[in-house]
Amino acid sequence: MTSASSDVILERMMALHPKIIDLTLDRMLRLLEALGNPQDKLPPVIHIAGTNGKGSTQAMIRAGLEAAGKTVHAYTSPHLARFHERIRLAGTLITEEALTEVLDECYAANGGENITYFEITTCAALLAFSRTPADYTLLEVGLGGRLDATNVVGAPVATVITPVDLDHQQYLGETLAEIADEKAGIIKRRVPCIVGPQQEAGLEVIEAVAARNLAPLSIYGQQWHAHREAGRMIYQDEQGLLDLPLPNLPGLHQVQNAGGAIATLRALGFDAAACEGAVTQAQWPARMQRLRHGPLVEAAGQSELWLDGGHNPAAGHAIAALLAELPKVPTYLICGMLNTKDIKGYLDPLAPHVAGLHAVSIPGEAATLPAETTAAAAHAVGMNATQALDVVSALKEIVAQEPQARVLICGSLYLAGNILRYNS
Numbered sequence: 001m002t003s004a005s006s007d008v009i010l011e012r013m014m015a016l017h018p019k020i021i022d023l024t025l026d027r028m029l030r031l032l033e034a035l036g037n038p039q040d041k042l043p044p045v046i047h048i049a050g051t052n053g054k055g056s057t058q059a060m061i062r063a064g065l066e067a068a069g070k071t072v073h074a075y076t077s078p079h080l081a082r083f084h085e086r087i088r089l090a091g092t093l094i095t096e097e098a099l100t101e102v103l104d105e106c107y108a109a110n111g112g113e114n115i116t117y118f119e120i121t122t123c124a125a126l127l128a129f130s131r132t133p134a135d136y137t138l139l140e141v142g143l144g145g146r147l148d149a150t151n152v153v154g155a156p157v158a159t160v161i162t163p164v165d166l167d168h169q170q171y172l173g174e175t176l177a178e179i180a181d182e183k184a185g186i187i188k189r190r191v192p193c194i195v196g197p198q199q200e201a202g203l204e205v206i207e208a209v210a211a212r213n214l215a216p217l218s219i220y221g222q223q224w225h226a227h228r229e230a231g232r233m234i235y236q237d238e239q240g241l242l243d244l245p246l247p248n249l250p251g252l253h254q255v256q257n258a259g260g261a262i263a264t265l266r267a268l269g270f271d272a273a274a275c276e277g278a279v280t281q282a283q284w285p286a287r288m289q290r291l292r293h294g295p296l297v298e299a300a301g302q303s304e305l306w307l308d309g310g311h312n313p314a315a316g317h318a319i320a321a322l323l324a325e326l327p328k329v330p331t332y333l334i335c336g337m338l339n340t341k342d343i344k345g346y347l348d349p350l351a352p353h354v355a356g357l358h359a360v361s362i363p364g365e366a367a368t369l370p371a372e373t374t375a376a377a378a379h380a381v382g383m384n385a386t387q388a389l390d391v392v393s394a395l396k397e398i399v400a401q402e403p404q405a406r407v408l409i410c411g412s413l414y415l416a417g418n419i420l421r422y423n424s
Helices: 006-016 026-034 054-067 096-110 117-131 176-186 200-212 252-267 272-280 295-300 313-325 343-353 371-380 391-401 413-423
Strands: 045-049 072-075 087-089 136-140 158-161 193-195 217-219 224-229 232-237 240-245 304-307 331-335 356-359 385-387 406-410
Touching: 006 096, 006 117, 026 096, 026 117, 045 054, 045 176, 054 072, 054 136, 054 252, 054 272, 072 117, 087 117, 096 117, 158 176, 158 252, 176 200, 193 200, 193 252, 200 217, 224 252, 232 252, 240 252, 240 272, 252 272, 252 313, 295 304, 295 391, 295 413, 304 413, 313 343, 313 406, 331 343, 331 391, 343 371, 356 371, 356 391, 371 385, 391 406, 391 413, 406 413
Parallel strands: 045 136, 045 158, 072 136, 158 193, 193 217, 304 406, 331 356, 331 406, 356 385
Antiparallel strands: 072 087, 224 232, 232 240
């Protein structure tokens, strides 16, 4: 094993392809072949795609499986604070030693050939999963589905498609139907697919792809339903009704994500106890996460401090719905976004719920929107907006003006990761 750290090897891997994103499976299949095809040696795979809610749904499926006594591998991206978060082996984050070993092995096996960072690190995750016993493997798609690096497993036990919306149009297509077609590329022949809430144009495409693959569908609003009632979550499908606690991940949208997780667990034969574990035991940082400890919380004083990594219009609507339900407190946003995102579509639904926005640039991100551009977009949707040098400066300005404010740091998973590292 090399003495180089995982950070050093990951930096080397960044130089193996001139593009960050280049969707094809050819390079993946070449390297996996050189590694002995670890994708064919995994514990039963549950494959998850979608625009919004993939990570939360995966976290709830994992919590349900673990509540049933199962051990679970999980792969997710991007990471927030450390790369190790992407690879969970039988319930535990991969160690530095194990990560370094599989990264080094993949780098050597690749032989200097072109391959993207996400592709080669996905190979490393699959290699690690193939060597560690577990009952299930959860794979979250990185981008799209059909040509995503995770789409190399021939026969998963289930696929899941969370809500599909407009995002990454430069890679996936300009219309909702085109994007849904890419997401539906994870559907496999005769493998059950659980489908979260969808717009009509997207659902039509998903149904057509499933029909071609003879894949049985379990669709929100048809085969399963989930809603909030009297402070509880009510789930119903053809097997019967479950009266459950509300998900511990906040927001009405998490009820629907929990429904998708429960539908998946039920399709695999798990009981009500596993379903309750899914909604009560899931943990997923930077999804309307209330920060309660750390230097930023100390700087906030009596103010509430929240963190969310959502970055598209659907995320903006979900956050707005939650803000509308919280106790009425003056709410301020500290917002930083990437220049590939629909900033107006994200901010517009939030405008009625906030007293002001402090715009920041995301530290260390070449693709960040300048703070002045974010502030201008906020003005355009009717927000009071100003620029700040950084999050700490913005927070101090807000609490000086409104000592008992609610402050939400938002707009990007990259900003969220920066915050979690700083606040740890």
